[in-house]
Amino acid sequence: MAKSAPAPLHVVILAAGQGTRMKSALPKVLQPIAGKAMLGHVIDAASALGAAGIHLVIGHGAEQVQYWARAQYGKDAPLHWAYQAQQLGTAHAVLQALPQIPQQAQVLVLYGDVPLVSLSALQNLCAAGTRALALMSVTLADASGYGRILRNRAGAITGIVEDKEASAKQKLIREINTGLLSVPAAPLRRWLPKVKNDNAKGEYYLTDIVAMAVKGGMKVQSVGATPEEVEGANDRLQLARLERYYQLRQAEGLMRDGLSLADPARFDLRGTLKAGRDVKIDVGCVLEGAVELGDGVQLGACCVLRNVRIAAGSIVNTHSVLEDCEIGPDCRIGPFARIRPDSVLGAEAHVGNFVELKNAKLGPGAKANHLAYVGDAQVGGKTNIGAGVITCNYDGANKHQTVIGEDVFVGSDTQLVAPVRVGDGATIAAGSTITRDVPPGGLTIARAREQKTVPGWKRPRKQKRE
CATH class of the missing domain: 3.90.550.10 (Spore Coat Polysaccharide Biosynthesis Protein SpsA; Chain A)
Known part of the structure; x- marks a missing residue:
């Protein structure tokens, strides 16, 4: 029957x-x-x-x-x-x-x-x-x-x-x-x-x-059942207690699967984590959304990752914040770096301390090692972005793109006023303000010899939506 x-x-x-x-x-x-x-x-x-x-x-x-x-x-x-x-x-x-x-x-x-x-x-x-x-x-x-x-x-x-x-x-x-x-x-x-x-x-x-x-x-x-799993939350203290129980339960499961946590009591996962072999996470890290860490990835203390994919061998140093981005293999990030949405790093790219990327694509081996803002930009492989470099992508109303070729050297304290393109192999002298396209090869210098004011100039305004 x-x-x-x-x-x-x-x-x-x-x-x-x-x-x-x-x-x-x-x-x-x-x-x-x-x-x-x-x-x-x-x-x-x-x-x-x-x-x-x-x-x-x-x-x-x-x-x-x-x-x-x-x-x-x-x-x-x-x-x-x-x-x-x-x-x-x-x-x-x-x-x-x-x-x-x-x-x-x-x-x-x-x-x-x-x-x-x-x-x-x-x-x-x-x-x-x-x-x-x-x-x-x-x-x-x-x-x-x-x-x-x-x-x-x-x-x-x-x-x-x-x-x-x-x-x-x-x-x-x-x-x-x-x-x-x-x-x-x-x-x-x-x-x-x-x-x-x-x-x-x-x-x-x-x-x-x-x-x-x-x-x-x-x-x-x-x-x-266990007392912890059936506990309810009626006040903030109970809520915090449940948070720690849940986080420790997640941490223990991940460690049984091979993840290395410096201290499972100081780890927060607010989403999902897919980790390869020999991944190491230091204390105080917060992972949100969907996070994928390839083999051998290391996260320094107090990093925040939100919807991030990091390929094998990459290292994210302490106090770095990454969101909605993709990191290639063997990259070096931080400390104190911020990588914002829609950014992509190619293999062996470096993003150092106090560097911010937003909607930026860095080619293989490209470097921005300190104190730079690279937004709405494409940066070719083996290009070096010096300290204090800014891509001026916003005119007050609209965003514009900067395209930098391969093997380019951008000297310290350079402003790239978008939209602008820099050809392969170009060198830009420190302190330059680039407002026109830079040809491939050679040295480009753009330092103002005088200061002037344009009377009656009006800042661009956003168009109101009807």
Whole structure:
């Protein structure tokens, strides 16, 4: 007999809370962990589980949450919304999403402010909840403030008691309910309307369904997790604690794959990292977006990389900032260099201290070793850019390009007023202001012998868009 198809998984994410202890205009679930909103981590986990439907229960800051979701996942993302106008408890919140969930589905309840539950733990919870009510529990040294798991002498779960409702004896229990659970939709649909709010807080507790399941003869079982992965963030201190836990978890995984980190506690990855063999990263580095580091790449202390690809053998020295750029093999960058978007360095190019590139292409072996600005420029191979050189690419309204050929020597303190071209093999004397194209070869000198003022000159203005 063929096996029946598994029930479709529908994930309900509770994200309606105000988060007053954050003291922020940003809804609590949008506070970031590793550069991504906590809610984003939870949605991504639900997607990784292969959820047929993801249902977000929103309330406080609903418009902000929906705007964020559209920006992050697109307006056509398969996210379903349920609005909880009054925060009357977790059972009431899940009830708002229930009409959108098929009768034959399996339901997984997650929380938008509990972002770091591992995929393996969630998979275990879903597996346990196919024919039972499965709860995720954890044992804490201090369980104050949490609902306690109640068990009989045989060890079977009989209920959950909230901290404010617990007796002195029950408060000695250290196994707590995390709030995460998985259960078939059909019994959940029967139980939720029966939940009462006759408790100290006057709320409809989702945990009350445990006693209903036991009474109805349904098996209730627990799935374990580590305390760190099920911790929520209600204030800035907890948020920072989750950040460090998440970063250390990432760092340890990368190091097991061969990455060398000088100190895994002082490393931040706010995106993805693909690293080759023998890559070394010093302390204080922050990597954002998609970063690729080839074999043997070295990052000095306190570098910031955002959406960067660095080929094998290149070294980025301390306190350098690179974003949306591509670095060829065996390059040398920094210290204190800034490489801005759309810049590309060829093999063995050098960009030294206090050099800034923007939309610049440096050919193989080209060098700008100190105190230069190269923007909207193409620089040929083996060309040397001296200290204090500036490509004057902006006239106040428009950007213009500078094209420098191969094997060019640009002397210190030269200004290249774009648009301008410099031919192969040319040498430009230090202190020159270049306003016309420079022919190949030879020495070009352009130093003003007099100072003059042009009366009535008007600075270019940007055209207003209609």
